[in-house]
Amino acid sequence: AEDSPIQIDALTDVQVLYLDFDPLLLQQECACPHKAQVTANLLREMGRSALFLNQKMRILAQNRLRNRIKLYLQMLPVKPGGELHLDMGRGELADYLCVDRSALSRELGRMQKEGILAFQGQQVRILDQSFLSV
Incomplete structure (x- = not known):
């Protein structure tokens, strides 16, 4: 697994819930064997895009x-x-x-x-x- 470059600081005590999406996305019951891979690829790319935009916003917010x-x-x-x-x-x-x-x-x-x-x-x-x- 890849380390996340996102850091979150909590102001109070919290519990962290880690979710593994692989079982959800890689179900063998799919009628089309490529559906799960396409879905996983799209979600991964959306995550990368969201991270890129978040980083860019942080950078551009600097004076x-x-x-x-x-x-x-x-x-x-x-x-x-x-x-x-x-x-x-x-x-x-x-x-x-x-x-x-x-x-x-x-x-x-x-x-x-x-x-x-x-x-x-x-x-x-x-x-x-x-x-x-x-």
């Missing part, structure tokens, strides 16, 4: 470009040594963050000068680990 960059980098898997691989180029990232490409490049340059990160192409190394902490 500062640095905070948008931080949230985007927090979504990426960190390799040993604090290395990340951006899944898009600068132009695409600027579009995703809804900022001008030159503004993004300027902010990334500042962050590199401040010793927060180092980058080469789509490879980013986090130099200040506290930057990605919540």
Whole structure:
């Protein structure tokens, strides 16, 4: 199973109910053997789309470009040594963050000068680990 990138903090004590949808979706009684797989695929894709939109809304709600960059980098898997691989180029990232490409490049340059990160192409190394902490 895949770890969920969603975190929920409860204000009071709660009980968590984990539901396994596989038995529901993968019933053998279906008249069409492909129906369950199509249903499972659609639900999985809907979940991914909902997660993507939720993450994008969180990013765009940030007033500062640095905070948008931080949230985007927090979504990426960190390799040993604090290395990340951006899944898009600068132009695409600027579009995703809804900022001008030159503004993004300027902010990334500042962050590199401040010793927060180092980058080469789509490879980013986090130099200040506290930057990605919540």
